[in-house]
Amino acid sequence: MVTAVLAGLLGGCASTVAGTPWPTGQGPALPSTAAAPVEPTRRPPTSFTVPGPLSNGPLAAPTTDGRPTTTVPPVPVPPSSGLPDGGDGGDGGDGGDGGDGTARTVPPVPVGDGASRVPDGRARPAPDAARAAPTRAAAPAPPAPLTSDVVADECLLDRATLTGLLGGPPVAPATNAVVTRTDGTRTRACFALADGVTVSVNAYTTNRSTPAGYVAAARHGSAVTGLPAGTSATVLDTVAGPTLQLATARYLVTVAVAGRTPSRDQWRAAAVAAAAAVPR
Numbered sequence: 001m002v003t004a005v006l007a008g009l010l011g012g013c014a015s016t017v018a019g020t021p022w023p024t025g026q027g028p029a030l031p032s033t034a035a036a037p038v039e040p041t042r043r044p045p046t047s048f049t050v051p052g053p054l055s056n057g058p059l060a061a062p063t064t065d066g067r068p069t070t071t072v073p074p075v076p077v078p079p080s081s082g083l084p085d086g087g088d089g090g091d092g093g094d095g096g097d098g099g100d101g102t103a104r105t106v107p108p109v110p111v112g113d114g115a116s117r118v119p120d121g122r123a124r125p126a127p128d129a130a131r132a133a134p135t136r137a138a139a140p141a142p143p144a145p146l147t148s149d150v151v152a153d154e155c156l157l158d159r160a161t162l163t164g165l166l167g168g169p170p171v172a173p174a175t176n177a178v179v180t181r182t183d184g185t186r187t188r189a190c191f192a193l194a195d196g197v198t199v200s201v202n203a204y205t206t207n208r209s210t211p212a213g214y215v216a217a218a219r220h221g222s223a224v225t226g227l228p229a230g231t232s233a234t235v236l237d238t239v240a241g242p243t244l245q246l247a248t249a250r251y252l253v254t255v256a257v258a259g260r261t262p263s264r265d266q267w268r269a270a271a272v273a274a275a276a277a278v279p280r
Contacts, residue, residue, distance in 0.1 A: 154201050227271055244267050
């Protein structure tokens with residue numbers, strides 16, 4: 001009964017491809033037989049050929065495009081690769097060296113992509129050679145902001161000006177003397193002494209800006225007014241005591257007073273005297 005019903009239904013419909021529900025010409029037909037899976041029958045080859053000479057040994061026969069080839073061994077195949085034993089090794093081996101459960105150590109051989117060959121006489125670098133990162137030359141250290149000892153005589157202030165800064169006449173004429181700093185450097189300065197007070201005068205050239213720019217960049221300073229054209233000055237509190245910084249066209253002059261604080265008029269007199277005495 002069921003067979004008759006099915007036959008009647010199928011007979012009243014369009015013809016179909018055997019084994020499929022698709023009408024003829026309207027769907028894919030399954031292949032009549034399925035190809036049986038191909039099982040591997042041997043291990044991977046133990047040698048292969050790449051374009052281009054890779055060593056100084058003899059070259060193999062040229063390829064079809066005219067480039068010579070060299071046969072090199074590949075990386076080792078471990079015995080646990082899961083492939084069946086019994087391959088001939090391709091290079092006279094013992095069936096892949098997998099029968100005794102040990103892997104053969106074969107050093108890797110550099111293999112190029114065949115795009116170009118290495119000129120004769122030049123060795124191809126090893127693949128595991130460390131590629132040296134390009135090194136940048138260290139940037140040169142910036143110059144020191146000031147250069148000292150740029151004038152032969154740094155005693156730029158006369159006796160009257162020194163008397164005002166010291167609060168009394170100097171006990172001896174001002175003189176140039178060498179000073180050894182805490183970092184071991186030695187510089188020269190002009191010194192004048194009174195009772196418990198010292199004045200030191202230094203002249204510098206500036207290396208990172210102009211003398212005027214150096215003075216203008218000083219913070220927490222008190223500007224000195226009434227100076228000759230082309231000069232500027234400020235008074236700063238420093239570890240050496242209150243210090244005048246005077247900028248001329250070529251030099252930066254400093255006048256430090258240890259032991260007392262001169263008045264604004266005394267600072268102005270010192271700036272005017274130093275500007276007149278410094279070399280042009």
